[in-house]
Amino acid sequence: MRNVKISPSILSADLGNLAGDLEKISNADFxxxxxMDGHFTPNLTFGPEVVRVAKRVSNVPLDVHMMVSNPEESIDWYADAGADLITVHYEAATHLHRIVSRLHDKGVQAGVVLNPATPVCLLESIIDDLDMVLLMSVNPGFGGQKYIEATYAKLRELxxxxxxxxxDPMIEVDGGVGMGNIEQIVAAGANVLVAGSAVFGSQDPAQAVFDLREAGTRGIAKQNA
Incomplete structure (x- = not known):
């Protein structure tokens, strides 16, 4: 079992002071x-320039989650801007193997994302090629949603x-992750946890990252018990 990694989501950061907020989480793993493109999801968020800025002001690896239609048309923008790892949605990728190969050719780690209603079995033919699998534990589009309990069973299946x-790809969970459930999420099989409001909504984001990682580490012991 790999060490637990915390990946704070800048969806909950103060974009008017992004450099300052990223400095506060310099102890994060990602x-x-x-x-988001406003099409695959009902929200619209960050272009490659945000990735370029984050790369310039932080040494923490960038975990870029592409919630977009036709990701093959835009992955190069984000890879060239400095993404260290890019995940694309199974539901949006027509040529998944081609995308994964393209990212690897560019020296970027590649992963696949599954929405809550998308079954794990669909990864059977691609799992050998992936650096990460991201399971959405909320329906994508907005931060602050409640964790979907069925994710535990999907983690065990994955x-x-x-x-x-x-x-042994990294297994990431995104949505509704906090101190109240991170231990159980890790015990079910996750080792990378996305946390937005649980980090940036706290008075001390660096301490929140530390506390989440410590709680997740307790989940490893439960998994191995």
Whole structure:
């Protein structure tokens, strides 16, 4: 089991002081950047310039989540802007293997995202090629939503799929993650946790990152018990 990693989402950051907020989470493992196009999701967020700025002001690796239609048309923008890892939605990617190969050719880690209603079994033919699988534990589009409890069963199913294939991609969960459930989420199989309001909504974001990681680490012990 890999160490637990925390990926604070800048969807909950103060965009008027992005550099300052990123400095507050310099102890994070990733910076999570949600890219929404107003089509695949009902919200519209960050272009590649935000990735470029984050890369310039922070040394924390950039975890770019592409919630867009036709991701093959725009992944190069974000890879070239400095993304370290890019995840695309299974539901939006017509040529998934091509996208993953393209990202790897550019030296970027590649992952696939599943919406809450998308079954894990659809990853059977791509799992061997992935650096990360991201399970959405809310329906994508907005921060601050409640965690969907069925995600626990999907995590266990995904862990079993990886074991059958003999692979060990990072397993990320995004949506409704906080101190009240992170231990249980890790115990079910996750090792990268996206947290927005739980980090940037706290008085001390760096301490929140530390506390979430510590709570997640307790979940590893439960998984191995």
């Amino acid at each position: 910076i999570h950047i949600d890219v 862990t079993a799929l990886c074991k059958r294939h003999g692979v």
